[in-house]
Amino acid sequence: MALNILKDKQIQEAKAEGNKYYLNDGAGLRLAIRPNGTKLWEFRFTINGKRKETTFNLYPIVSLKEARNKRDEYQQLINSGINPIEYFKQIREENILDENGMFLNLASEWLKKEESRTEASTHVNKVRAFEKDINPYLKNKHIKEIAIKDVVKILEIKLLQSHDVATKIFSYLDSLFRYAVYKGYCDRNILNDIKRGDIIPSKKYRHYSKITDIDNFKELVNSIYTYSGSHSVRGALKLVLHLPFRAENVCNLKWEYIDFDKKIITIPRNEMKIKDINLDDFKLPISKEVENILNDQYQISGYQEWVFLGSNNRSPINSESPNKALKIMGFNDEANGKKITLHGFRGTCRSLLDTLDTENKFSFEAKEKLLDHHNNSKVVRAYTNKSDYFEHIKPIVYFWSDFILSLQK
Known part of the structure; x- marks a missing residue:
């Protein structure tokens, strides 16, 4: 030829x-x-x-x-x-997989996919974790080259700064490896070989200080009602005595959230700790005493957006102001069960309700909804949040409010 x-x-x-x-x-x-x-x-x-x-x-x-x-x-x-033809096609595909499997390329691809399924603020934090805590250690590696020791190093460094972020980084990398296996960039998820607890110890939670002794609580009630400091601070403390809001919710309470005619306070879901869109806005009923507290405060701040104003009368109070007032009143004595912070009122309310409620037998679910407590699983919440507990919460709020008033001298 x-x-x-x-x-x-x-x-x-x-x-x-x-x-x-x-x-x-x-x-x-x-x-x-x-x-x-x-x-x-x-x-x-x-x-x-x-x-x-x-x-x-x-x-x-x-x-x-x-x-x-x-x-x-x-x-x-x-x-x-x-x-x-088939040989060089396979070579090209392998080259593409190798390029896409480089950690920075893979992380970028995975984060782009994640962006469409997470809230904007959550995604920003996720990207920041990669840029600050993960990429500097893995940027020159292919996903196939990453070993357990590489992940352990990242987590151990982050544990020194933040247990919560270290826990999230483990979850991010686990999800990223599973995605890489699915896309063919690597053959296995190396994190399947270990448990998160092997690297990240269980977090030791420090619960907010609360008062559970009724005599101490009586002293707290009377101290708040006779507090002679800031009108807004006294009002905020009186309100949280009767309604167990989280600190940020009581401090940032707005007049537009209050319906005096229907006697309801409604906090938008996006301002609550759990912002799940499957959940309704958080609602609590207004007892007669709560109505009195709010009407009294309206004389001071009704012209402004927020109910409880800071010292400049233009912005809401800082949570440290009520906490400082509690210390001034003498409620910083943990040894004798007399220490409490603004957030601790929720624990006090929950504990004393369990102690005092011998006749009404308020349901566990209603007491949990009073505090806006929900199951940690989004899937479970999606199927269980449809029940409206507002009518079940009403008698609890009225009972609790009456009990507080009964403690006044």
């Missing part, structure tokens, strides 16, 4: 005609001269009894010498029983 028939000059002088024609170089290599003037290298071969054809790009992008080298490379594969 004739081989290497063509000359560069012959190719350069070849002109387009009305129909496509070919200049053969031998051994399956030919140059197609197309009517539009382009010249395309084609290679034809037979493997396993089947005729195949592929192309080597245009001339002069691929020179005559390069086309012949490529033909020879393909022929060597054919002689070994390998289909060169």
